[in-house]
Amino acid sequence: MHLIDLIARKRDGGRITADEWRTFAVEYSADGYPDYQVSALLMAIFFRGLDGEETYALMDAMLKSGGRLDFSHLGIPVVDKHSTGGVGDKVSIVLAPLVAACGLAVPMMSGRGLGHTGGTLDKLEAIPGFNTRLSMAEAKAQVERLGCALIGQTGEIAPADKKLYALRDATATVEVIPLIAASIMSKKLAEGLNGLVLDVKTGAGAFMPQLDRALTLAQTMVDIGERCGCPTVALMTCMDHPLGVACGNAIEIEESIDVLRGGGPADTREVTLALGAEMLVLAKLAPDAGEARLLLEDALADGRGLEKLRAIVSAQGGDPRVVDDPQAVLPQAKAQALVVAHHPGIVQRVEPRVLGRGIIALGGGRTTMEDEVDPSVGFRVLVRPGTHVTRGTPLAAVLAKDAAGLAIGEACVRSAVVMGEDEVTAPALITHRVDARGVHEL
Ligand code: URA
Numbered sequence: 001m002h003l004i005d006l007i008a009r010k011r012d013g014g015r016i017t018a019d020e021w022r023t024f025a026v027e028y029s030a031d032g033y034p035d036y037q038v039s040a041l042l043m044a045i046f047f048r049g050l051d052g053e054e055t056y057a058l059m060d061a062m063l064k065s066g067g068r069l070d071f072s073h074l075g076i077p078v079v080d081k082h083s084t085g086g087v088g089d090k091v092s093i094v095l096a097p098l099v100a101a102c103g104l105a106v107p108m109m110s111g112r113g114l115g116h117t118g119g120t121l122d123k124l125e126a127i128p129g130f131n132t133r134l135s136m137a138e139a140k141a142q143v144e145r146l147g148c149a150l151i152g153q154t155g156e157i158a159p160a161d162k163k164l165y166a167l168r169d170a171t172a173t174v175e176v177i178p179l180i181a182a183s184i185m186s187k188k189l190a191e192g193l194n195g196l197v198l199d200v201k202t203g204a205g206a207f208m209p210q211l212d213r214a215l216t217l218a219q220t221m222v223d224i225g226e227r228c229g230c231p232t233v234a235l236m237t238c239m240d241h242p243l244g245v246a247c248g249n250a251i252e253i254e255e256s257i258d259v260l261r262g263g264g265p266a267d268t269r270e271v272t273l274a275l276g277a278e279m280l281v282l283a284k285l286a287p288d289a290g291e292a293r294l295l296l297e298d299a300l301a302d303g304r305g306l307e308k309l310r311a312i313v314s315a316q317g318g319d320p321r322v323v324d325d326p327q328a329v330l331p332q333a334k335a336q337a338l339v340v341a342h343h344p345g346i347v348q349r350v351e352p353r354v355l356g357r358g359i360i361a362l363g364g365g366r367t368t369m370e371d372e373v374d375p376s377v378g379f380r381v382l383v384r385p386g387t388h389v390t391r392g393t394p395l396a397a398v399l400a401k402d403a404a405g406l407a408i409g410e411a412c413v414r415s416a417v418v419m420g421e422d423e424v425t426a427p428a429l430i431t432h433r434v435d436a437r438g439v440h441e442l
Pocket of ligand 1: 084111165174179180181183184
């Protein structure tokens with residue numbers, strides 16, 4: 001197959017067949033096409049799109065380019081959650097051990113920081129010794145033993161997606177609904193799931209800020225999951241401001257542990273419980289979301305979720321004492337300072353993108369794949385849209401490596417926290433539920 005024919009056809013608005021996608025995925029995984037031609041194809045797709053059949057065929061071809069986990073012998077439901085990404089989104093770190101403690105098997109495959117968003121793998125690696133690079137065989141054995149593994153995409157899982165994703169990142173072709181849907185679903189369906197819950201973010205800090213586009217993304221992924229026999233539900237959650245208080249790597253681990261101890265910010269806890277309830281219902285461990293929440297709250301209250309995290313950290317080479325005394329175990333920023341309000345007013349917005357880019361500027365994220373991440377830096381965001389402040393009210397704490405970092409962090413906070421005089425109602429945290437029957441407003 002000559003890739004130039006596909007490029008020309010897509011450029012002119014034509015379709016690519018399932019057979020062609022299969023050949024493409026096999027050849028591209030084996031380095032059979034030069035990146036400049038694949039880049040041209042991606043840009044043609046950016047402008048021309050893919051229809052439903054093409055999207056499914058691309059997903060299927062990428063899924064079959066690698067291996068698949070199989071837990072059918074376990075006799076317990078295997079369900080995962082995936083988030084489309086945001087700032088302060090540490091839900092996976094709380095949720096995976098919590099639902100595993102309730103009886104689910106969770107082979108959770110996460111990503112690294114991408115653009116302005118943080119990545120679960122970078123956060124987990126803030127725990128000294130924690131190894132996210134398990135092979136498929138190691139992850140499978142851990143899920144069989146503990147009910148949960150927290151891992152990254154290996155070269156064994158959807159390798160065509162792994163290569164294509166890196167190229168999209170470098171060619172400004174990430175924000176294409178069919179490509180995002182095919183990419184996410186090819187990886188998730190490789191986990192051998194009985195159910196999947198998607199956290200699709202909307203709002204200023206989401207990759208798809210507009211609700212209608214985010215809903216289309218959710219529906220596309222739900223359709224793919226259902227077509228593959230994997231019941232899939234999406235919740236649309238707010239990313240107009242950061243989730244919770246902590247934004248950074250080590251401090252998000254600390255906040256996750258707070259939530260597993262029964263505390264933590266209300267919004268982090270609420271999104272975790274809502275997604276967890278969907279997972280337990282899909283797994284048929286609870287008849288409805290209300291009953292499921294009670295199971296989750298029990299596992300928080302009696303510490304089973306926290307103990308499951310301890311077991312996972314220990315199994316993956318991390319220091320398990322992190323769950324008892326996070327600050328003693330996690331790397332701490334050398335320089336810390338509060339940024340306070342200069343004038344009285346009402347917080348209008350807290351811009352997640354500005355804070356996300358701020359974390360990168362402080363050294364807590366990457367601008368190239370080779371960059372080292374400083375896990376200790378970040379922000380504790382102490383105000384929300386609608387918060388009334390007086391002169392001197394702390395807006396955020398900056399965690400940096402030195403005085404220059406504190407200055408960068410303060411400038412970020414002052415630009416991210418937009419003040420005004422109007423009363424503001426904080427946007428709803430969870431607005432829609434999308435399932436096989438359609439979109440339901442909550
Ligand atoms: N996450 C993925 O895994 N793939 C995308 O295309 C976007 C986000």
